[in-house]
Amino acid sequence: MPHGRFSTSLCSPKIDVVIDMGNPFLNRTVDGFLKIGAVGACKVAAEETFECLHRGDVSKHKLEHALKKMCKEGAYWGTVAGVYVGMVYGVERVRGRSDWKNAMIGGALSGALISGASNNHKDKIIKDAITAGAVATAVEFINYLT
């Protein structure tokens, strides 16, 4: 696998807001929140732009609606990412190792936490945890391939 490519691509993202909270755990969580929140907001912006172009009408009301949706979805994506990044960091510190199992455990814990925050069904929380763990593991494997 090409090791060298990681270091080149690490320099690439232009969005780089660095906020030092004085704690690596908090730093990562806030970083994840801001970056992925921005991606979520951009996604909504792209969707709404497409919608406007498609229907051909732009009104002040629509713009306000789009902005609200951007903030809402950006905050949601950011929260999910912040929780996940924080969890993976925590699991890494507890396990003392850095491998794909961190992503699996971190994903499962985040899935359970986020699911538990929005509903109280025990079964649903466990199923969401399994799904989130599997998705996180899949994403971790895809990293090695791309």
Add this chain to the structure above:
Amino acid sequence: MPHGRFSTSLCSPKIDVVIDMGNPFLNRTVDGFLKIGAVGACKVAAEETFECLHRGDVSKHKLEHALKKMCKEGAYWGTVAGVYVGMVYGVERVRGRSDWKNAMIGGALSGALISGASNNHKDKIIKDAITAGAVATAVEFINYLT
């Protein structure tokens, strides 16, 4: 960001089926299909095991159903991953650079392709492409953070 950790985690996954198709594009696609397909199948296995333990009954019929679902979902996850990994590789070769935009473009193209294969609504295909591109970008950013 800790560069060193990438090289340690690269050695970790125990599942390592290497099939040489004689072409890096095909190699990556097949690798993605097999690895993520396995993750998808494991996810269904975990879900079904939880279901069985929860209800407390295991029958031959249920086992057959679970196996079928594992194959079906594994194939779906594998196909999505294979298409994505192949797309990212193709975009990387065409652009000649390796950064997060590859993930965005590859994600959007894969989303459009997979959505186009399952439905014919032009609007839905574009929206799916936007969503897939955003998710791929988010995942790429999360890589740098974990």
